[in-house]
Amino acid sequence: MNSLTEENYLKALLALSTNSDEVSINDLAKHLDIKMPTVTSMMKKLASKKLVQYESYKPVKLTKKGKQEAAIIVRKHRLTEMFLVEKMGFGWEQVHDIAEQIEHIKSPPFFDKMDELLGFPKLDPHGSPIPDKTGKIVWKHYEKLSDCKKGDTLMLSAVLNSSADFLKFLNSRNLKLGTHIIIDAIEPFDGTMSVSIGKRKEILSGLVCEKLLVENITH
Amino acid sequence: MNSLTEENYLKALLALSTNSDEVSINDLAKHLDIKMPTVTSMMKKLASKKLVQYESYKPVKLTKKGKQEAAIIVRKHRLTEMFLVEKMGFGWEQVHDIAEQIEHIKSPPFFDKMDELLGFPKLDPHGSPIPDKTGKIVWKHYEKLSDCKKGDTLMLSAVLNSSADFLKFLNSRNLKLGTHIIIDAIEPFDGTMSVSIGKRKEILSGLVCEKLLVENITH
DNA sequence: ATAATTTATTAGTCTATTCTAACTTTGTAG
DNA sequence: CTACAAAGTTAGAATAGACTAATAAATTAT
Incomplete structure (x- = not known):
């Protein structure tokens, strides 16, 4: 049985291996807000439990077993x-x-x-x-709002950040899952978007747009 | 904020102070399945947090604050x-x-x-x-089934043990909260009771009877 | 390709919680 | 009132998880 601490490392590892599969000690340390030496020693421990693949000075990889336990x-x-x-x-x-x-x-x-x-x-x-x-x-095959183009009609399908602050911001703009968004304009400099949400016009910063996953339902 | 460990000590302290208010280190150690020296040092810690009253070689007492936090x-x-x-x-x-x-x-x-x-x-x-x-x-003012007498009609109102084994035993005898019990006979030697539960006759050991709280509804 | 920077590891320390072994107090049985 | 058992304490050690300081490897940038 894994400890609460070990579980948190596993979860972080899974969260960080969305792209490359490999996770650096540094990224893991930052994500968990823990210092690198602590992470190194935990990686040795998880490796001994066959939950990660670990070699000195190399990025870490979840094993099949580790991936499964993290997913649970x-x-x-x-x-x-x-x-x-x-x-x-x-x-x-x-x-x-x-x-x-x-x-x-x-x-x-x-x-x-x-x-x-x-x-x-x-x-x-x-x-x-x-x-x-x-x-x-x-x-599912969503795209980031930030990757869509002017004129697209989109349906908000998922959010990549579950913090209370971010979600309260979305609430205040009436953005819920299923909400339709039309891109009226995109600021080339920083990706800020002017969008229509129902009858309302809103401005969404590039950072926000990167956290919104949408389905393209342009007719 | 108390740690999980501290919370478990507080809860044990409250559970053991039903009668006397004072709890011996030994009882606490047994209840938590932890050795006495460990308990002693935790009592010092809880005392420093004003959660218990502690003096060497004396039983421990929850303070008002400790009692409240345990109750929560x-x-x-x-x-x-x-x-x-x-x-x-x-x-x-x-x-x-x-x-x-x-x-x-x-x-x-x-x-x-x-x-x-x-x-x-x-x-x-x-x-x-x-x-x-x-x-x-x-x-509420319940009495233990073990304190009732032959001929009494009782309503099961609470159980003093929540272990799966004990409750499965009660399930198997159709004993639920609200169930009526009539005492047909009491074995003086060990307190074993012969009771009627609805139309069924059952035998309940003295140990079981001590764990059942009832309301006397004898007409 | 060498210096500078970033990343990772080692070594040693700290805190929380637990333990065992040895000693001290308390309480009780004659 | 003593002697012994039970209860409690002290001292010292272990483990998990985290840290800092110092060192080493890998990467980047000139």
Whole structure:
């Protein structure tokens, strides 16, 4: 059984290996807000448990086993978020911190029951896929709003940041999953977009646009 | 903020001070399955946080502050048990271990929401009172089945042990909260009782009878 | 291709929580 | 009132996880 600390390292490793599969000690240290030497020693420990592949001075890689165990934690996190929103009435901006704690609960029946009560959902309240029980994660083919072009009509489908601040910002602009967005203009310098959300005109910074995943529904 | 470990000591202290208010290091050590020296040093720590009153070679006492913080943990435990049974469909024998973990979650809104969804319950699924937000705990005036006499008609109102084994035993005898029990005979030697539960006759050991709290409803 | 910068590792320390072994106090049985 | 058992404490060590300072390897930039 992995400790809470080990679980947090695994989760961070999975989160950081979206692209390259390989994660530097430095990135991991920054992500976890922990110093590099601490990370190095934890990598040795996780390697001895066959959860990561580790060699001195090389980036780290989750093993199949490590990837699976990490995905199960993510599964518990996202099921919890869904449960908090759908069954307990929380807003999508309130659930991250609670789920961050509940994801470490050791009780398969607890999460199975959530899953069942929710009707075996595929997506969490932020549009991220809920890994299945074997640890498989399937993302739909979304694109970042920041990669779309002027005139496109888009549907907001997922957000890449679940912090309360970011989600409160989206709430204040009436941006929810499913909301339609039309790109009226793009500022070439910094990627700021002028968009239409329903009848409202809004300005979204480049940073915000990078965190919004959309489906292109331009007719 | 208290650590998970500290919280477990506080809870144990509260559980053991039902009668005398004072708890011996030895009892605490046994209850937590931890050696006495470890307990001693934790008592010094809790004393420095003004959670217990501690003097060398004397039994320990929760301070008002300690009692309150312990009760809040018990509140979270019992609200969770109630939620698991009422809103998630678990049996009363399945919820203790899960609640044991969830009671340490740091999120007042999470427990407030449970409370609200449950309609502000006063009792948990085992008949124990749920402490209020200030930490006040009010037990109804139950008696132990083991203290009742032949011919009494009783209503099972609470159980003093929430272990899965014990509760599965009660399930197998159709004993639930609210069930009526008539004492047909008491074995003087060991307190074994012959009882009627509905139309069924059952034998309950003295140990079991001590764990059952009842209301006397003899006509 | 060599210096400068960044990244990673080693070595040693710290805190929280636990343990064992040895000693001290308290309380009780004659 | 003593002697012994039970309860409690002290001292010293272990483990997990985190840190800092110093060193080493790898990368980048001239």
